Amino acid sequence: MELLFFIGVIGTIYSYALYPFLLSMFSKRRDVNPPDGEFFPNIALIVTVHNEEKRIEEKIQNSLAINYPKDKIITVIASDCSTDRTNEIVKTYANQGVLLVEVDQHNGKEYAQLCAIEKSQSDIIVFSDVATQIPSDAIQILARYFEAPEIGAVSSEDRFISDDGKIAGEGAYVKYEMWLRKLESQRAGLVGLSGSFFAARREICDTWDTQSPSDFNTAQQCAIKGKIAVSSPEVLGFYKDLSDPKKEYNRKVRTVLRGITALFRHLDTLNIFKHGLFAFQVWSHKVMRWLVPWFMLITAITSLVIYDQHWFYQLAVFGQLFLYGVATLAWKIEPIRQVSIAKLVFFFVQVNIAIGHAWFKYLTGTRMTVWAPSQR
Numbered sequence: 001m002e003l004l005f006f007i008g009v010i011g012t013i014y015s016y017a018l019y020p021f022l023l024s025m026f027s028k029r030r031d032v033n034p035p036d037g038e039f040f041p042n043i044a045l046i047v048t049v050h051n052e053e054k055r056i057e058e059k060i061q062n063s064l065a066i067n068y069p070k071d072k073i074i075t076v077i078a079s080d081c082s083t084d085r086t087n088e089i090v091k092t093y094a095n096q097g098v099l100l101v102e103v104d105q106h107n108g109k110e111y112a113q114l115c116a117i118e119k120s121q122s123d124i125i126v127f128s129d130v131a132t133q134i135p136s137d138a139i140q141i142l143a144r145y146f147e148a149p150e151i152g153a154v155s156s157e158d159r160f161i162s163d164d165g166k167i168a169g170e171g172a173y174v175k176y177e178m179w180l181r182k183l184e185s186q187r188a189g190l191v192g193l194s195g196s197f198f199a200a201r202r203e204i205c206d207t208w209d210t211q212s213p214s215d216f217n218t219a220q221q222c223a224i225k226g227k228i229a230v231s232s233p234e235v236l237g238f239y240k241d242l243s244d245p246k247k248e249y250n251r252k253v254r255t256v257l258r259g260i261t262a263l264f265r266h267l268d269t270l271n272i273f274k275h276g277l278f279a280f281q282v283w284s285h286k287v288m289r290w291l292v293p294w295f296m297l298i299t300a301i302t303s304l305v306i307y308d309q310h311w312f313y314q315l316a317v318f319g320q321l322f323l324y325g326v327a328t329l330a331w332k333i334e335p336i337r338q339v340s341i342a343k344l345v346f347f348f349v350q351v352n353i354a355i356g357h358a359w360f361k362y363l364t365g366t367r368m369t370v371w372a373p374s375q376r
Contacts, residue, residue, distance in 0.1 A: 005302035005313070011288070011295030019284040020180055026277060028186040034144035034232070041143055043073045043199075044120035045128060048112045052130045053085040059130045060093050067136040068143070074099060078116035081106035110217075111210040117202075125205050127214060129196040133238040142199050142235045152227030153200040153218050155181070155193035156237040172344055181231040184285070188278035189228030191285045192216045192259070197237030201227075211367070212262035213255075220262075220269045223278040249354055256358035260290060261367055293356035324349065 010018070045063055049056055056077070063075045077090045078101045090100040101119050103112045117125060124146055128134060138156070145154045157178055184190050195215035204225060209217045222229045263270075263286060270287070272279040303316040323345060330337040330346035337343055 001302050001306050002309075004298055005306060005316075008295045008297075008299030008302060009316075012292055012299060015284060015289040015292065016176075019288065020183060023183050023187060023281070023284070026187050029188070029228070034141060034147075034234070037144070037147075038140075039144045039147040040069050040072050040140075041124045041146055042122040043068065043124045043126055043139060043143065044076055044116075044122035045073060045126045045139070046076045046078060046113060046116040046120070047128050047130055048078045048080060048109050048116070049082060049086055049130050050080040050106075050112075051082045051084045051086060053082075053089060055130050056086050056089050059128075060090070060098055062133050063128075064093075064096060064098075065136055066134060066139050068139045070097065073139065074120065074122065076101055076116045076120055078103060078112040080109065080112040107210065110208070110212065110214050113214055114208045114210055117205050117208060123202055124199055125202060126199040127195075127197070128237070129239070131239045132196040134197065135236060135238075138197075138235050138237075142232065145230065145232065146199075146201065150227055151201075151230060152204045152222035152225065153190075153193060153198060153229035154235065155190055155215075155229065155231045156197040156235040157181070157231060157233055158194050158196060159236050159238045172340070173347060178231075178233065180285070182233070184281055185228075185230040188276065188281055189222055190219050190231055191278070191282050192219050193229055193231075194237060196239055197235075200229075209262070209265065212265055213258040216259055216262045217266070220266050220282075223269060223275050249350060252351060252354035253357050253361070256290065256355050257361050257366065259286065260358060260362050263287070290355055290359070293352045293359070296352060 045066075047059060047063070049059075052059075060075065060077070066073065075098045077098060079087050079090065080103045087100060087102060090098060094100070099119065101112075101116045103115050105111065113127060124143065126139065126142070142154050142156075145151050158174075181190060193215040195213060198215060198218065200218050200222075204218060204221050204227070207221050207224075208214075219229045263282075269275055269282055270279050272283075275282075299316070300320055303313050303320065306313045307317055308314075326342050326345045327349035330339075330342045331350075337346055
């Protein structure tokens with residue numbers, strides 16, 4: 001029972017603490033910086049939408065304001081069987097180089113992206129959500145990365161906009177994630193990109209799995225095809241934060257469920273003998289993190305069983321009670337959730353409950369293909 005306790009504790013902290021330490025011990029593969037100078041490959045900016053009549057015009061205006069040679073970029077709106085005025089609005093921009101792709105089947109975001117990919121002829125495919133605002137210089141910076149032949153995909157870094165228009169999301173967890181992305185970019189590459197704004201070479205998009213989230217699948221395809229996916233701290237995507245904890249929770253469940261589905265569809269990327277360090281990163285960043293709820297459960301049960309054997313196990317029980325107590329108070333009382341430490345604890349517990357929920361859905365046969373974007 002004591003052995004199980006320590007397995008639970010180590011499993012809980014591995015992905016967040018031990019993995020980055022181990023990864024930092026591997027030598028850097030490259031400095032993640034775009035080459036100097038100008039590089040203007042042909043780019044298709046694909047925006048996938050479903051019933052977005054309220055936001056599509058703002059997104060198109062944002063896309064048209066991008067500072068990039070007009071003869072080198074095209075905006076493609078992939079409308080996933082929209083039934084509102086979305087298609088009508090997009091058509092009014094046809095004479096400004098905006099292409100509407102009306103998807104024939106409501107089969108989800110990735111299927112709509114595939115339809116748009118097939119209609120474009122560009123060397124580089126940029127994917128963006130309708131809710132994401134792209135700075136005018138972002139595409140120019142992003143394009144320069146692809147001058148390096150080993151780069152298969154480039155991810156933006158997310159920035160959240162609060163209701164009052166200020167940039168949010170600069171807390172400890174976001175900074176940690178960006179630091180981890182940098183470590184992975186400098187080694188075998190990212191194991192997942194920012195789904196709201198990223199780019200990939202056309203050859204990476206040749207193998208497009210419509211049943212897997214494109215941000216995860218693109219990173220996997222880079223590894224399979226001998227290239228790497230990197231994160232750029234200079235390429236930012238801005239979108240409105242989800243302040244409603246229930247909406248944020250549901251979004252996390254969907255995200256993890258889609259990620260687990262993708263992993264089981266591409267188990268080959270876990271083969272360390274074939275994919276080396278990249279497979280180690282997938283095991284550590286994805287698999288072990290998705291197992292944290294079960295390690296937490298093991299820790300809770302075993303510490304209660306051996307509670308009276310040593311003061312250390314008693315301390316572990318009280319520590320867990322404090323952790324879950326703070327998370328519960330932060331969930332129930334919004335002002336407490338604004339306190340930094342309480343916010344971090346609440347986020348950690350919420351994320352792992354969502355992961356456990358996603359596992360339950362997956363194991364009971366739920367798969368998520370058709371998607372409805374979060375209304376921000």
